[in-house]
Structures are given as C-alpha cells and as structure tokens.
Amino acid sequence: MQKWGRTKAGKIRWYCRFCAKSSVQKRPDLEQRWLLRLFRNWVTGTDTLQRIASTRNHTRQALSKSFSSLWETIPVPTIPEDLAGTYLVADAIYLSGHNECVLIGRTGLNHVFWLFARQETLSAWTEFIRMIPKPKALICDGQSGLLSAVKGLWPEVKVQRCLPHMHRLGIQKLTRRPKTPAGQELLKLVYALHTVKTAQERDKWLFDFDAWGTRWERFLKERTYGLHPCGKRTWWYTHRRIRAMKNTLTQALENLFVYIDYPGVPSTTNLVEGGINSRIKELLHRHRGMGLEHKNQHESLLNSNISAVLRSGTLG
Numbered sequence: 001m002q003k004w005g006r007t008k009a010g011k012i013r014w015y016c017r018f019c020a021k022s023s024v025q026k027r028p029d030l031e032q033r034w035l036l037r038l039f040r041n042w043v044t045g046t047d048t049l050q051r052i053a054s055t056r057n058h059t060r061q062a063l064s065k066s067f068s069s070l071w072e073t074i075p076v077p078t079i080p081e082d083l084a085g086t087y088l089v090a091d092a093i094y095l096s097g098h099n100e101c102v103l104i105g106r107t108g109l110n111h112v113f114w115l116f117a118r119q120e121t122l123s124a125w126t127e128f129i130r131m132i133p134k135p136k137a138l139i140c141d142g143q144s145g146l147l148s149a150v151k152g153l154w155p156e157v158k159v160q161r162c163l164p165h166m167h168r169l170g171i172q173k174l175t176r177r178p179k180t181p182a183g184q185e186l187l188k189l190v191y192a193l194h195t196v197k198t199a200q201e202r203d204k205w206l207f208d209f210d211a212w213g214t215r216w217e218r219f220l221k222e223r224t225y226g227l228h229p230c231g232k233r234t235w236w237y238t239h240r241r242i243r244a245m246k247n248t249l250t251q252a253l254e255n256l257f258v259y260i261d262y263p264g265v266p267s268t269t270n271l272v273e274g275g276i277n278s279r280i281k282e283l284l285h286r287h288r289g290m291g292l293e294h295k296n297q298h299e300s301l302l303n304s305n306i307s308a309v310l311r312s313g314t315l316g
Helices: 028-044 049-055 060-071 122-130 144-153 163-174 181-195 199-215 240-255 270-286 292-312
Strands: 002-006 012-016 021-024 083-096 100-107 112-117 135-140 158-161 223-227 233-237
Touching: 028 049, 028 060, 049 060, 083 270, 100 122, 100 270, 112 122, 122 144, 135 144, 158 163, 158 240, 163 181, 163 240, 181 199, 181 240, 199 240, 233 240
Parallel strands: 083 135, 135 158
Antiparallel strands: 002 012, 012 021, 083 100, 100 112, 223 233
C-alpha cells in the first residue's frame, strides 16, 4: 500500500499495486470521537450547520444526518460528595415560553448542576435541592418556590437575595421617577443597597429604612373609596405600589446582607445569569428553530461544557 493523494474530504487515499484499487483507512472509534467533538462545537458554538459542513467538504443534509444519533444521549451533572465549604448560586431559564425551564446551580468551586422542569415550582426546586449536597449559603432571586424548598430541606442554610433583582423590583414597582416624595425616598434606599459593604453601612441602611417607614406610616395607610364592579362600595390602599415595595423589602430584610457576615459569598446571581444563562440565551437565539427535545440536549451539552471548562480553571 502506498499513499495516493487525498479524497475530497481530505482523507489520505491508499493504493494497492497488486489489485489496482484504492481505499481510505477507517477508524470507527476516531471517526465517532471526531463527530462528537464536531457536534458539541456546533451546539455550543456560534457557527451555522451550513458553515461547518462547507468547511469540512460535507453537505448540510449529510452532516445533519450524522448528528441525528447524537441527540439521544443527554449529559447529566456530576454531583460532588460535599459542598459544606462553599456557596450555591441558583436561578432558572425558560426554554419555551413559560412552560419549560431549566433549574441551574453553580457553586463557588465551579460545579454546575441543572434539572429540567415544567415551571419554577416548589416540587421542582425540591427535587433540584435533593440531588445536591448542602452548601453553607444560597444566593437566589427570591423565587417563592425556591425559598420554600430551602426552608423545608436546608433550614440552617443562609439565603442571600440577589441585590440587582431587588433593584429591578424597585424600578418595576416605583418607576424610575416616582411622583411622591415617599416613593422617591424609597427608591433612593433601593439604589443604596449596592453601596452597603460593611456592617456599619448595613446598620445605617436598616436605620434609614425603619425611619422611612415611621415617617410615611400615615401616608401609606391612605385609602381610596369607590364602587366594586358588582356595585358594592369598597376601598383600597391609595399607594399600593409603594406599599408593595415596602413589604417586599421588609420580608427580605434578613436575606439582604448575608454577604457581610459571610465574606466570600456574592450578593448577586451573576455567576449563573451572566456566566451561564446569558450564553444559553444567545446560543438558543443563534440556533432558533430547534424543537424542545433538542433544546434540552443543547442546554445539557452547554452546561456540561461550561462545567468542564470552569473546573479546569480556564474560564473565570
């Protein structure tokens, strides 16, 4: 056998002088490994299937057919034995409207976990938490199902509410330009959450918030009277949106400044939202048109790759 040029696909062609036939050497194991690597690069990358096929002298249809068998296996997260020395950042991302989501967690040691669910419910978060060892602290956006699951399964774990989420809630309920002095002052307090770095600053913020509530107590109790659609006379609080934001802050007070008492615990969910979810959203947009099953595989592959890269220390 002697080398006899290359095929259109770039493989070395071997020629036999005795039978006057040429062939290529086949290694099914290497071919399958190469195909899997190519598939992962496509799913977790930004190139289109047509572009990848053209660079490797394949047609788009042939490459898609080769990938069909690789959609069947969905990677699962690797669960460590102990997380007592680190924290967990948890969040969710929806794949299809508000009916299909992925619950995602990332630790301070760069483990990545995920679980597919219909919605962010108590049962879904309970199942997610049960598969993970207990960390020393949890950082989340305050979703009610997650908080209830943590309270039931990890009652001693400290919970840190994501401060940017509180910021967004403040703008959502109060708007960027509140019309009343009470709303303006409360929005300033919400903005000031990001400036709290020490125990002294925390105590000052808590004092200012309590003083704000006392100063505007009567204002927040003002009522508006009117008629119910059924014709019955009724009433409601005049400044409901300001009251709603006040109640949100009041309920979250014990979870706003955990990062001060536990150095190293972040005050945001950016490890998941910025480090994982944003990449998932971008890639789902680039590969738009996928069915839900393929989106699930895409999500698992990306999380698996992110986990491997993070654990190797090549990505912060």
